Amino acid sequence: MALPPTTPLTERLSERGKDIAVVLAVTVVVVGGTLWSMRGKSETFGQATLGWALIAVGCGALYFRRRWPVAVALVTLAVCVVYYPLSVYDGLVMVTFVVALYTAAAEGRFAAAVALGIGVMLMIVYGEMRQAPGRREVDDASFMMLAGWLLSILVLARAQRTRAAYLEEVRARARAAEREQEARAQQSATEERLRIAREVHDVLGHSISLINVQSSAALHKLGKKRTAADPAVALAGAEEALEAVKSTSKDALRELRSTLGMLREAGEAAPTAPASGLARLPELAERARSAGLDVRIATQGAARELPPPLDLAAYRIVQESLTNVTRHARASAATITLDYGADDLRLRVEDDGLGAPDGIGPGSGIRGMAERAKAFGGELTTENTADGFRVTARLPFTTSDTAQGAQ
Template identity: 65%
Template sequence: MALPSRARRSRAVAWAAGTGVTLAVALFVVVWTVVAALRAGDGSEPVARTVIGWALVAAGCGALHFRHRRPVAVAVVTLLACVAYYPVSEQDGPLMVTFAVALYTTAAEGRFAASVALAAGTLLAVGLGEVRQAPGNRQIDDTSLVMLAGWLISLVAVGRAQHTRGAYLHEAEQRALAAEREQEARARQSATEERLRIAREVHDVLGHSLSLINVQAGAVLHRLSKNPAPDVALPAAREALEAVRATSKDALRELRATLGVLRQADEAAPTAPASGLHRLGELVERARATGLEAGVRTEGTPRPLPPPLDLAAYRIVQESLTNVTRHARARSVLITLTWTDDELGLRVEDDGGGSPGESAPGSGIQGMAERARAFGGDLTARNTTDGFRVTARLPLTPARTTAPPTTPEGDQE
């Protein structure tokens, strides 16, 4: 994954930078100390004191390698190494640089109180030590003491500023990563919703058309199984094949229109009109071709609908007719459109043996209800004394007129 790899790279870069600083400081201290010893050149320092001095140099420089893990402890170690080194060694090497680096790191790692305490303690110890010296034996004058105070304060202040900047950059990075993850999640959700929406449309188109083709082919096969005379069988077969051809042609046209959303940007979009209630007559004719006595009744004054709402109404009627053809074993079906000022009412009722129910696989009732709810309406489907009835209510001024939200593919056939 990208995030762990990025974190590992950041840790590797930080480790390399920290090791580089440690080696650079160690090289600086060692070279300066060697040069100072060569310049002195009197060899009067006892060997034991020389060994102790170099051991303190090694301890102070080596401790810097752990300054990010234990910043306060390393600062204390380097300070103690300096406290022991300068009275013991006659070389006066720049070992104080290790404490300066450790003090800065302590502040930069967010240990502000500890860094202030260490700086104040160091300044106080140096000041007391100089006060107790005889007037002619002072090692640091007042000006140097003031400069040391400014140096220590600057180290703490710069370290504090670096910590604040690092915290700000870390927070900005986390916000950017969170925004990136949210954008990816939204993109995945949008892709899933679009995929399921296309699946719904393909289901409605193919489910309806293939059901009609199946019924028409089954009817003609049933007739032919009775071995009728050729003058009866051929017209029946021709009629059934003509209906199958018309149904499949319409299915292909609607399928191309539905899959048009998958076209590339440089491809021509389909020019065929979208499905809507203006094609209700074609649905009725296809239903009649299966042997149903299908009819349409209109109450009120029809009016143009927004394309998404028009398509939803068409799909509800289409899925209802599919269920009647496949499950109801009905002889007749009536589609009623009721137009009012505020809403469109749809009612599809048949005289069959009833529906397998909303929870039955392949009924499509859940999908129809989702379409109605997407536009602020509702849908009911129930058995009646004469058959089965689907009733839908679609407001003509819904809160939104975009494509309805999709449901999981398992809710449809």
């Protein structure tokens, strides 16, 4: 909830500055009104001195009106009670009490302000009752006007108090909304960073592992050239391995460009290379075969088209599994099984390698695969088997739409 772009001048002033401004404004009004009422009238030096002293006390007390609202209202009321019977002039000292009364109500001391207003009216009634017949100081019309004036002041102060509370609530909601928006933005940035980190890890980890195996094979065959009876055969094998390195590095660059394309600016062209998915499993298997791993793909159930995020997640899980097999398992064969059920897709990648050593926790690759499966409401398990190692993942179809942005 946004606040108005402009702020009133009174809100931009400091608290002390506003208090001084009110004191000066009221002093000008009271002194000016008193000087105006002095025309054609006179009083003793003592009366004048005491009267101006009371005016100074009443106006000066307003500086503390927000710190002690009820006490200042009582002080200004006492000043009025002493001033008007004493002074010959009908000055505007009453203004100090009105301002103090308004402040008391606006600062949340509404009950005390109402009690003071009623007390003023009762004092006026008592004073008029003590006057001699026919010598009233406040007639009925003036009395009603004064009562209406005080009532209006209280109502206005109450409205101001309500408005201030509403504005504070609006500001609090705006601050809370801003904090929530910042938290969401930070969470989104963190999730996006982790997602891209998984993509880069899977793309580079798989391809570089294959390149390492293939280049090692090329070096091994070139070393055999020196002792081989037919060096041409060794060179042909090395050339085949280097061709595989070239093909794998080309695929790695393509996938890396596609992944980094997620970071492109708005309006830039999207990558034209086909997105990775289960349809490209044969290419993935062929690259693994070029590294000496016999990969087979088996499909169970009726194959179906998957949403792109789910399709990519399944592909990355298989890719990372083959990367681990190539890098760590010392396996000669691996089997990829795609089981299309009614509600989910189940993946299995099994190899005939050494398996995972006991007591060794999962690496970042397995954690990344588990995070991908969990983002779709599925799960991933890993276990040693009698013949090697198995990775099993379940990816539900029903929640894939809700995880469109997770991958």
